[in-house]
Amino acid sequence: MPIKSFAVAMIDALAHSLRSDPNVVLIGAHSFLSDRGLRPEDERALWDAFPDRLIDPPTSEGVCTSLVTGAAMAGMRPFLNYGTATFAFEAFNQIMSEAANVSLMSGGQLRAPMTLHMFAGIRGGGAGQHSSSPQAMYANSAGLELVLPASPADAQGLLRSAIKSDNPTVVITHTRLLSMTGEVPDGDFSTPFGQARIAREGRDVTIVATSLMVREALKAAEALAQDGVEAEVIDPRTIIPLDTAAICTSVRKTGRLVTVDEGNALCSIGSEIAALVAEQAFDALKAPIVRVARPPVPIAFSPPLEAYVTPNADKVVAAVRKTMQA
Amino acid sequence: MAFSPRATLARMLLMRRFEEMVITLARVHKLGRQHLAIGNEALGAAALMQLADGDLIYTTHRNHGHMIARGVDSGKALAEILGRAGGLCGGKGGTWHMTDPALGFQSTSAMVGGSIGLSVGGGFALKHRKTGGVAVALFGDGALDEGIAYEALNIASLYALPVLFLCENNSKEGEAQTSRLATKELTAVPRALKIVCASVDGGNPKAVDRAVGAALAHVRGGNGPYFLEAQLVRWPGSHQIVHEFTTGVTDVTAAWDKAKASNEHAEWQRNDPILRFAHDMIACGALTREDVVALDADANAMIAKARTFAEASPFPKPEAALAGVFV
Numbered sequence: 003m004p005i006k007s008f009a010v011a012m013i014d015a016l017a018h019s020l021r022s023d024p025n026v027v028l029i030g031a032h033s034f035l036s037d038r039g040l041r042p043e044d045e046r047a048l049w050d051a052f053p054d055r056l057i058d059p060p061t062s063e064g065v066c067t068s069l070v071t072g073a074a075m076a077g078m079r080p081f082l083n084y085g086t087a088t089f090a091f092e093a094f095n096q097i098m099s100e101a102a103n104v105s106l107m108s109g110g111q112l113r114a115p116m117t118l119h120m121f122a123g124i125r126g127g128g129a130g131q132h133s134s135s136p137q138a139m140y141a142n143s144a145g146l147e148l149v150l151p152a153s154p155a156d157a158q159g160l161l162r163s164a165i166k167s168d169n170p171t172v173v174i175t176h177t178r179l180l181s182m183t184g185e186v187p188d189g190d191f192s193t194p195f196g197q198a199r200i201a202r203e204g205r206d207v208t209i210v211a212t213s214l215m216v217r218e219a220l221k222a223a224e225a226l227a228q229d230g231v232e233a234e235v236i237d238p239r240t241i242i243p244l245d246t247a248a249i250c251t252s253v254r255k256t257g258r259l260v261t262v263d264e265g266n267a268l269c270s271i272g273s274e275i276a277a278l279v280a281e282q283a284f285d286a287l288k289a290p291i292v293r294v295a296r297p298p299v300p301i302a303f304s305p306p307l308e309a310y311v312t313p314n315a316d317k318v319v320a321a322v323r324k325t326m327q328a
Numbered sequence: 329m330a331f332s333p334r335a336t337l338a339r340m341l342l343m344r345r346f347e348e349m350v351i352t353l354a355r356v357h358k359l360g361r362q363h364l365a366i367g368n369e370a371l372g373a374a375a376l377m378q379l380a381d382g383d384l385i386y387t388t389h390r391n392h393g394h395m396i397a398r399g400v401d402s403g404k405a406l407a408e409i410l411g412r413a414g415g416l417c418g419g420k421g422g423t424w425h426m427t428d429p430a431l432g433f434q435s436t437s438a439m440v441g442g443s444i445g446l447s448v449g450g451g452f453a454l455k456h457r458k459t460g461g462v463a464v465a466l467f468g469d470g471a472l473d474e475g476i477a478y479e480a481l482n483i484a485s486l487y488a489l490p491v492l493f494l495c496e497n498n499s500k501e502g503e504a505q506t507s508r509l510a511t512k513e514l515t516a517v518p519r520a521l522k523i524v525c526a527s528v529d530g531g532n533p534k535a536v537d538r539a540v541g542a543a544l545a546h547v548r549g550g551n552g553p554y555f556l557e558a559q560l561v562r563w564p565g566s567h568q569i570v571h572e573f574t575t576g577v578t579d580v581t582a583a584w585d586k587a588k589a590s591n592e593h594a595e596w597q598r599n600d601p602i603l604r605f606a607h608d609m610i611a612c613g614a615l616t617r618e619d620v621v622a623l624d625a626d627a628n629a630m631i632a633k634a635r636t637f638a639e640a641s642p643f644p645k646p647e648a649a650l651a652g653v654f655v
């Protein structure tokens with residue numbers, strides 16, 4: 003299989019979509035395509051192939067969201083890239099009140115097949131306004147699908163599914179995943195929503211991790227294996243829909259659960275998974291669940307302060323140790 | 329206050345040497361993204377030096393120059409950029425969120441359009457509290473792309489709020505654009521909302537001084553908001569993520585030395601507001617070459633001291649990350 007970077011895999015998914023469906027457009031093209039590791043001739047070829055479907059709009063996140071929603075309702079299949087995730091907060095009304103409601107409010111008569119993509123996460127020096135991991139906020143929308151790819155292959159396959167989906171879909175890419183490389187199947191392919199990936203098998207503890215935290219969880223699992231603790235790492239890949247069966251099956255096997263998500267711990271993806279397991283697999287638990295997440299504080303600029311609140315492999319190891327001792 | 333070529337040039341040089349030091353420190357300390365105000369000195373200095381105690385200032389990602397222009401301690405500003413405990417915000421804000429309320433700085437927002445929105449709130453409070461102060465919104469042409477610009481201008485006009493909207497327009501048609509407005513005339517938007525507008529050459533401190541003086545008089549006189557567009561020439565390095573000395577280290581002698589003024593940076597040097605101003609002030613006899621060299625030496629010395637302070641300042645304790653969310 004070819005080796006690709008996460009960023010190039012995403013671009014390839016988009017390129018396949020542009021080629022196969024004339025109603026696909028990319029709004030916010032520059033920050034999606036440029037300086038993302040494409041060979042210059044490949045990037046040029048894309049711009050040349052789709053001169054009126056790769057669009058750089060004004061810095062107008064609000065109306066761009068309305069624009070793609072309206073266009074999606076009127077027969078297109080647009081893809082909006084916001085750049086940094088916090089810029090999408092400019093469009094919260096348009097996402098939450100307009101896009102998320104289209105299908106239900108129309109009694110199922112209308113749909114909004116659109117993809118909203120953003121670069122998120124604690125990225126180093128992003129400070130208060132460029133460090134958001136907003137996944138739980140979108141998970142709480144009721145009406146949006148939510149995709150958190152964690153590997154180059156999933157970046158391509160899940161993005162392709164997001165564009166094909168007839169629902170409004172939010173895709174959140176952790177900035178620090180962009181340079182990650184990995185094997186990606188040849189050609190055009192889609193990865194179905196709602197199917198978790200078992201990133202590592204293990205018998206002692208289940209770690210459910212999202213996005214960049216999958217990599218940290220895998221690092222932690224390697225460290226724990228040195229001490230004879232075998233962690234199973236589950237990557238849900240999509241939060242809406244969520245593969246609840248895969249999570250519960252794993253917890254039934256291991257009896258222990260640690261969740262790892264970079265968002266704020268309060269009302270988080272980790273909270274939801276913990277609640278799910280408490281409701282559906284309580285009897286299998288041998289120890290309290292532990293959540294690894296950022297504390298509920300804005301991110302400070304100074305490097306030691308940022309490091310202090312950033313979830314990482316060491317914090318996952320500590321969380322697993324805690325649940326193993328309980 | 330009468331316009332002082334000497335004080336203005338001194339401040340402009342301090343702003344320039346500050347940003348050049350940021351380029352150096354970014355390399356030494358492997359800092360991330362900065363947005364430097366090189367080339368914006370004439371506007372920043374001549375505008376912010378006119379503000380009074382009690383005026384409130386709201387700035388953007390390109391904030392360093394504004395802070396230094398207003399007289400913020402350059403050591404504390406550099407320390408903030410390095411994330412140190414001795415920084416303006418204890419290292420928590422960094423380059424993008426420096427504030428100094430003692431000098432009126434309420435906010436640096438790195439969200440395009442952030443400052444223009446908050447400034448309306450400042451103006452609302454100043455009017456309500458009858459302080460006589462002015463809220464100054466500094467923003468780039470890009471802010472006018474955002475819906476909040478329209479909303480803010482409208483409400484400021486509707487309520488006759490004491491707000492000076494000061495737009496640093498560094499977009500030029502046919503070149504790298506930071507705004508995509510359907511009109512090429514930025515002031516057409518506020519003018520349609522009945523806001524008094526003017527445009528000024530933002531590279532000419534004397535013209536800026538006059539224009540800002542008139543704008544402030546209008547706002548302080550209780551006549552509602554004012555929109556001033558400063559037309560700036562974009563510094564060729566301004567798009568870089570990690571900055572380089574794209575146009576070399578500034579050499580003030582290029583203001584009169586013909587050989588230096590025709591080197592590979594000649595085109596920039598013709599537009600460089602510092603070299604332009606020094607040249608003009610020498611030509612009209614307001615300053616001598618020796619004055620300019622001495623002012624530059626002072627600026628360099630102050631910035632060297634600022635660096636020493638910033639680098640000696642310790643990092644905050646990691647646990648400080650959790651403190652100060654609520655008061």
Ligand SMILES: Cc1ncc(C[n+]2csc(CCOP(=O)(O)OP(=O)(O)O)c2C)c(N)n1
Nearest residue numbers: 061089390438439440468469470471498506
């Ligand atoms: C809400 C929002 N959208 C997008 C960005 C990304 N961004 C950072 S700087 C910038 C350009 C701003 O242009 P302008 O306001 O004219 O300022 P300049 O950098 O030209 O001084 C953009 C779009 C942002 N910071 N905030």
Ligand SMILES: [Mg+2]
Nearest residue numbers: 468469498506
């Ligand atoms: Mg601009």
